[in-house]
Amino acid sequence: MSGLLASTTSGAEAFQFWLLGGIAVAGALGTVLLRRAVHSALCLAGTMIILAIFYLANGAYFLGVVQIVVYTGAVMMLFLFVLMLVGVSTADNLKETLRGQRWMAALCALGLGILVTAGIGQAALGSFTGVEEANAVHGGNVPGIAEKLFTEYVVAFEVTGVLLTVAAVGATLLTHRERIEKATSQREQAEARTRSGHVPPLPAPGVYALHNAVDRPGLLPDGSPSELTVNPTLRERGQMREVSADKLASLAALEQRTAEYHGTAGGPANRRAEARRSLEKREAGEAAEPADTTPAGGDADGTAEDTDTGPSDAGPADKRPPGDRTSGDQASGDQASGEEEAK
Amino acid sequence: MNPVNYLYLAALLFTIGAFGVLIRRNAIVVFMCVELMLNAANLTLVAFSRMHGNLDGQIMAFFVMVVAAAEVVVGLAIIVMLYRSRHSASVDDASLMKL
Numbered sequence: 001m002s003g004l005l006a007s008t009t010s011g012a013e014a015f016q017f018w019l020l021g022g023i024a025v026a027g028a029l030g031t032v033l034l035r036r037a038v039h040s041a042l043c044l045a046g047t048m049i050i051l052a053i054f055y056l057a058n059g060a061y062f063l064g065v066v067q068i069v070v071y072t073g074a075v076m077m078l079f080l081f082v083l084m085l086v087g088v089s090t091a092d093n094l095k096e097t098l099r100g101q102r103w104m105a106a107l108c109a110l111g112l113g114i115l116v117t118a119g120i121g122q123a124a125l126g127s128f129t130g131v132e133e134a135n136a137v138h139g140g141n142v143p144g145i146a147e148k149l150f151t152e153y154v155v156a157f158e159v160t161g162v163l164l165t166v167a168a169v170g171a172t173l174l175t176h177r178e179r180i181e182k183a184t185s186q187r188e189q190a191e192a193r194t195r196s197g198h199v200p201p202l203p204a205p206g207v208y209a210l211h212n213a214v215d216r217p218g219l220l221p222d223g224s225p226s227e228l229t230v231n232p233t234l235r236e237r238g239q240m241r242e243v244s245a246d247k248l249a250s251l252a253a254l255e256q257r258t259a260e261y262h263g264t265a266g267g268p269a270n271r272r273a274e275a276r277r278s279l280e281k282r283e284a285g286e287a288a289e290p291a292d293t294t295p296a297g298g299d300a301d302g303t304a305e306d307t308d309t310g311p312s313d314a315g316p317a318d319k320r321p322p323g324d325r326t327s328g329d330q331a332s333g334d335q336a337s338g339e340e341e342a343k
Numbered sequence: 344m345n346p347v348n349y350l351y352l353a354a355l356l357f358t359i360g361a362f363g364v365l366i367r368r369n370a371i372v373v374f375m376c377v378e379l380m381l382n383a384a385n386l387t388l389v390a391f392s393r394m395h396g397n398l399d400g401q402i403m404a405f406f407v408m409v410v411a412a413a414e415v416v417v418g419l420a421i422i423v424m425l426y427r428s429r430h431s432a433s434v435d436d437a438s439l440m441k442l
Contacts, residue, residue: 014344021352028356028379032363037372044375047356051382054349060389060401063408067385070408075378075415082419083371086426097368097435105365113358120350128346129396144398145405153402160409167413171420177427 013057024050037083045076059131061141215241219251349390356383370422370432374415381411 009017027050030043048071056064096102131141138144149157184192193199217240218229230240356379363376385404392400426432 009344009346017344017348017352021348024352025355025359028359031372031375031379032359032367037369040372040375044379047379048382051386054352054386055389058346058349058389058393060392060404063385063389063401063404066405066408070412071378071382075412078415078419079371079375082423085423086371086432102366105362108365109358109362112361113354116354116357117351120347120354125347125350125394128394131393131396131398131401134397141398141401145401148398148402149405153406156406160406163410163413167416171416174417174420174424 016053016057020050020053023047024054038080041076041079041083044079045072048072048076059135059141062145213241215239217242219248346390346393350387353383353386353390356380356386368433368435370425370434371419373434374418374422378411378415381407 024047027043027047031040031047034040034043048067052064052067052072055061055067135141135144138147214231215234216230217225217227220226225242227235227240234240360376360379360383363379364373367373367376385407388400388404388407390400392398392404422432429436
């Protein structure tokens with residue numbers, strides 16, 4: 001602490017200055033020279049943290065903390081927010097639009113640096129008094145600053161408050177945008193998409209169905225199963241499974257309730273009911289589909305089979321040796337016999 | 344080490360910031376270089392506060408910080424607005440007062 005009083009500082013502070021000063025200058029150069037704006041912002045944040053350490057070393061404890069909170073915490077994060085808004089990936093174009101501008105700028109900066117450095121060198125800078133006594137008068141750095149801020153500089157403090165309010169209002173005004181046109185709803189977007197001919201693709205296998213296996217057809221929006229969603233090979237071999245009739249019935253009931261709620265005897269509900277009737281008719285025709293049409297038991301082990309491998313109950317069941325099938329896997333045995341009968 | 348070295352460091356940072364303002368064309372980076380210059384000035388104020396042994400320099404640095412915060416808010420709002428109208432944050436594109 002006695003180092004703060006003398007014209008030379010302690011060795012530790014000298015070491016800290018030369019180490020961190022080098023890093024601060026490197027960060028400043030990175031801010032200026034790195035092409036990507038995000039890298040520049042991070043370099044500047046590092047420089048600001050080092051400046052905060054220098055403030056602390058100079059006895060300005062309040063300012064050191066404020067520097068970290070306000071600059072690296074708020075201002076630099078605001079910069080990063082705006083960078084994300086404006087586009088992070090945009091690197092600066094290095095092509096010179098004005099001929100020789102970069103050399104002229106370097107020359108000007110060099111001149112400014114020489115001027116400022118010479119000014120400091122010429123100035124009669126006596127020994128450093130140190131802020132220890134000034135801090136100690138009011139019992140610390142923060143009480144000292146508070147005493148000055150709220151007596152001597154109170155008008156400036158009030159004006160600063162007005163300035164901050166005006167800045168906040170101004171920023172809100174500048175970035176606010178009034179919505180002029182009506183926002184398009186989801187239904188309008190869907191209708192526009194259908195009208196423009198960009199109809200979305202068919203649902204993937206198992207979409208809206210009870211299971212997600214590849215041999216289950218996906219349901220079209222009106223509830224009828226689409227055979228196109230199943231692999232052509234499986235279709236050729238007749239290994240496509242039906243969507244559970246229960247699922248269709250519950251979907252139809254949901255559709256019906258929705259239509260009643262909206263007060264329209266909707267077309268989709270009628271179509272779904274038709275689809276269900278046609279499905280029931282088909283099932284009545286091919287009565288030999290035991291695993292899928294049994295509502296409770298068939299579905300329970302159906303889900304267990306479906307989730308691990310895709311066509312597990314159709315494909316691998318055929319490949320299994322006959323001895324394995326007789327060992328008691330009832331569901332797959334039933335399925336296999338059903339497959340054979342269907343063929 | 345003489346504490347005057349803090350002033351030399353601040354001069355160096357100020358010069359680098361001024362150089363950046365002159366050569367960069369991304370408005371946000373130019374703005375960051377201005378912040379660097381303000382920080383260098385703050386370091387000078389704090390060093391002078393230590394030199395003269397009173398706290399007025401620190402009060403000045405505090406006001407510089409407050410004003411810089413207000414300036415950043417308005418400046419970034421202007422940059423966002425420019426980006427919305429021109430789809431670029433380059434200062435070369437903003438060569439006319441009108442859009």
